[in-house]
Amino acid sequence: MYSVLDTPSEIKLMEKKLYYTAGSLPVIMGILASILAADFGYLLLTVCFLCCYIPLFSGIRKKYEKDLIQISDILEQLILGKGSPVISENTDSLISKLQAQTVRIHAMVTKYNEKLLEEQEEVRRFLSEIAHQIRTPLTNMETYLDLLREQTLTKEEQITCIRAVEQSERKIKFLTESFISASRMEHRIIQIRKERQSLRETIAKSIFQVRKKAEEKHMEITLECSEKIFLPHDRNWLSEAVANLLDNSIKYSPEDSDIIVRAVKNEMFTQVEVRDFGMGISGDENQIFRRFYRGSDVKNQEGFGIGLYITREIVKRHEGFLKVKKEPDGTSISIFLPC
Template identity: 45%
Template sequence: MFRKRKAQQEMEEISRMLERVLNGECIQPGEIGYEDTLPAKIRYQIRRISEKNQGVEARITRERDETKALIGEIAHQMRNPLAGVESYTQLLDGEISGEPGRTYLRALEQSEQRLHFLTESFIKMARLEQQMIQIKKTTDALADTIFSAVLLVQKAAEEKQMEVEVTGAEETKVWHDGNWLGEAVYNLLDNSVKYAPEHSKIRVVVRQDEMYTRIVVSDDGIGIPEGEENRIFQRFYRGSRVTGEPGFGLGLYISREIVRLHGGFMKAKRKQQGLEVAIFLPV
């Protein structure tokens, strides 16, 4: 009976050690015992697995951090050459008058703009991931923050004869950083302008209850398939319906990180026609 009870206790101890390893904990040398028994050998093997797991996790973390730093450094190094390209393009704009020179110049300008956008997105992503962003919150109405974001997409919306309708922002005050939250809202609006049809309406609705202030951006665009509601906030993820469209899969990820720094979260909801993306900020 004593042997059976002891064996049971040893198996329970081994089970607990395995559970700890699965949870990412490290098994210390003093926990394995020094008896020349099968349970002691199993505990020793568990400890070796634990050490290897810790080493793999440390290496993955180090490589991930190095990759993030490299991306940020490359983006910073691209800034000056891009500024030079932009300057020369502006100089050429006044010198080239005939076709096909003008066509080539417009193509060069569009490429420069896309590279500039990508570079700035990488820099923002790197700053967010390396926790270099300082959120400076003040209690202000959301109107200025949201309308500044609307202004940035106004030209693109007008080119597609789209309307951006904002309701509820004037009456709602919230503790936030206007510049960074404006960036988060802009990314949502930019996606809506890209993927919604011409002559459609983009709606921005602000609601507040006892727990959260919600900023909801909805459109009548191409939407997303079922199952992509959470994946669209991942870094570099692009929905299966937009693979043929220009973009880098960073906008919603950056928005999510900005909102997270505000203590909030984001959710996406499929519509029969289009998509609804909501920012939740704590009251």
Template identity: 35%
Template structure:
């Protein structure tokens, strides 16, 4: 509540008190005149009483108002000084305001210490994530390289060849999982900062689609994009592209070969809506509120690859830009994911 709101609130109290005092004076004077008669002496005494009582009320109201205004100003100075770390306003006198000032300074000091602690923990986590990323990159790269070298060697047949291929596949899965966990941790701790800008949506969609196109082509899935080049939205192209890819990857993964995925974009006054509709297995209604949770996987997807990170990352990325995401689906009728991006900053 600012000073203007405080003044308005106190003025209402003053006006209410003044009205009550006025009614009391008029009621008292009326009763006196009614009981004693309208004699000149009674009238003059009543007028004198009204004037004296009115003056006392005005002085009382003015004194209370000045006192309250002084307290509010003192509290405002205390808060401003405590925030800037200036010397105390009331000194160390044993008054209620001095006690309040002391508690406020202690609270600000504790808040500052807590903020420093959080920043130190954030830096520690940042260093830990960097170490994990660095330490796992080389072993995984070596495993992938050696598996490729083994696959190129002559003489491997049957099960041996399959084992070599599985080593490469599982190494790639492990690398993807580690990178996803690192991204999730960086987003949650604020290490990764998203920088949205007013840019065309079609470029972000085509970039995301280029990453999922190979898998869609292998399954014979037809992908259509309906988006005008003139449509712009306030978003981070890199991270929004990754969010769109996570949805497209699921759409391709859970759709039958030869099916269709449609990407359409519509503009509203405040948002730009990107719909990704597939004709896959769909999502049960009871699971719609859970699919964006970390590590959650639908019961019907147990036989497919994945760990339940993609949609969680998607929601975090979109939310960090001021947008939101929702989904509508029915079993065996596909699902439609709708991403809403800010139309302007």
């Protein structure tokens, strides 16, 4: 492991050496000139001294010039992107310390550039996914609007077209709001305001949000949560996270089935489990929280694959985590929050 410069003191020391070495020569020459004026014997001594001093000074100067050239070459390699520079074998020298420090800077810049490229690729995929998700409802709207322009439609057909346009409009609105929420959550624009409050009331709010969808499929949602469970959380955002889990369960569960929401508190975490008796999860269960991810067995069903992603971001902002468990007759997704 190569040592690096902790402070600029060693660099300043090198500058002082150069300064004093070069600056002391005129002073010495002046002193010797005064001596020469008094005694010839000192002349011989001065000549001998200069014969030794000048080559020594020249050697020191060349050494520092070589070191500076090496540093310049290293920087040039980094600028041109020719890979990591070679460090001098003498690890105790100032040049090798500067080289080691330069290599560290190079590694940091390389890592930053790689991260920047990953973010750019993520933005590209995100924009592509947005275009793909919005294209279908827009196409449907255009189709039904063209039909409405025809004068041959009956009253019932016109109503059907209008309802289809309204449905596509709701999808686009939902997607837009979801994109905004996801983006704001990612960039921490949204503030999570935690207050110690009843978890049961928060979950009840989530159930109320999806009540109509559950009734349409004749499904019953059962809440098992003690009224004594209180923990710090943002009610608005946590209720949305649980509602997204419930919405997912309703969407992929058969009619007349049940959903159980169970909350259990232990010493470190409070677990909120959403248990359904639906079609289950195929493949890697950890993938379902990726943005726009949709399993191969649900491709033909309505959905956008963004609700669970937003849930994950909300839970992360609460310093919690999610756990998915495959059941023989359904799926269990749990939110774990610190008490």
